[in-house]
Amino acid sequence: MPRIIRPSTLRRTGAALALALAVPAALAWTGKPVRMLVPAPAGGTMDVIARLLADQLSADLGQPVVVDNKPGAGGSIAISTLLAAPADGQTIMVTASNVLTEVPHVLKTPFDPLKDVRPIAAVARSRLLLVGTPSLPARDLAGLVAYARANPGKLSFASYSAGTASHYAGAILNQKAGLDLQHVPFAGSGPALAQVMGGQIPLMFDGMVTSLPLLKGGKLQAYAVASKTRSPLLPQVPTFAELGYPELDFSNWVGVIGSARLPEALAARIAAASYRAAATPRVHERMKDLGYEPIEAQSLPQLGQAVRTEFERNAGIVKAFGIQP
Known part of the structure; x- marks a missing residue:
């Protein structure tokens, strides 16, 4: 599961992260406008996050990043649109991770979240x-x-x-x-x-x-x-873990996903640009205002494994408690 960035970690590694996540113009993944799908209506929290990232990416890449809201069917409409587009990086999606790790267990989806979709960048979690x-x-x-x-x-x-x-x-x-x-x-x-x-x-x-x-x-x-550590947004509220219920550990990240057909190198460039955009002070502070906590950048394999682990954990819960679609 993605780890929250603690203030001490930010102080120690801020300069290193800034350097690692810098995206020179020569490494931008596209020279054309980008379509950013969102599986939620305009005006909601997910839409606000997407537009923050889209505005910053537009400034960083020198290309328009256009938000396209595709709500409905537990995210399946947006993901189907994503998978129908060419896997050239011109169409990406900003979503919450439960579209991949929870919804497919209880709704019949036209995609396999572990085979058809590539998690690219998890930028914050709730x-x-x-x-x-x-x-x-x-x-x-x-x-x-x-x-x-x-x-x-x-x-x-x-x-x-x-x-x-x-x-x-x-x-x-x-x-x-x-x-x-x-x-x-x-x-x-x-x-x-x-x-x-x-x-x-x-x-x-x-x-x-x-x-x-x-x-x-x-x-x-x-x-x-419901986590192992207290939230910096509510530091006075204890965790279930410290109260004797460590099994209650649930969160969702918000970030960028793409088609699994995206080449690894192209996905890595999109990830670097996404993490860089999320780390800018304006985006960073606005996400915190909305109740999200910044999380550490992860490699593509790390993030993919985290999604698989959470998907399999939820599958076990659904089976254990007899939760029906």
């Missing part, structure tokens, strides 16, 4: 965390577990879709803590969070990007972050 309605009397995870055990069959948890990490995490918490929280799936974080804020559903595993503004506004309370 961690999952457990949030609850402010009216819940439990103020920490131990209190929540005790409260749920004292009220069997009365509590539920929302997810932003069945068969996603938001669902997996609740199933694992039920198993490991001996709870019987009932799963209520929604079509996206927005409608689910509305129910949690309103108190109709008390709990939800959600991504940092959508929950962070509501936590800051006092509309939700946070119980634990």
Whole structure:
């Protein structure tokens, strides 16, 4: 799984990374306009990230990078468009990794995420965390577990879709803590969070990007972050690992993917340009404002293996808990 860049690491390696990720004009992968597909509607968080990268890439490459929104079908419409285009680097895609590692387990997709798609650059990630309605009397995870055990069959948890990490995490918490929280799936974080804020559903595993503004506004309370280390965006919130639930470790990265038919050298140049764009102060700070955490640059083989590992882990969870498409 991609590692978060700690402030100390940034200080020690900033100059080296800047040098390593520099992309002279002679190494730019194209002399033509680039089409950047996004599997989400205009105006959403994913679209904002894509446009940030597109603007910076345009400036760096001296070529227009045009965002083309192709929402729907769990990302399959955008990926099908990507795979139908020539594998010449003129068409790339900015997406969240769950399009490759979660969605194919619960939706029939016209592509093989491990064979047809090449992960190119993971530039930032969003961690999952457990949030609850402010009216819940439990103020920490131990209190929540005790409260749920004292009220069997009365509590539920929302997810932003069945068969996603938001669902997996609740199933694992039920198993490991001996709870019987009932799963209520929604079509996206927005409608689910509305129910949690309103108190109709008390709990939800959600991504940092959508929950962070509501936590800051006092509309939700946070119980634990589903990762091994604390988030610099919520340093006061403990992790499930430190509270005795190391299995609850879920996050999604956002970054660039391409067709698996892209030549390795061409994909490497796109990766270098993408990492360089993401490392610019303007893009870097805006991603943090949106609730994303910068992550270290990875080689193409490293990133490909990380996607395979996460895909296989999710396949195991789907099988173990009998999650149906």
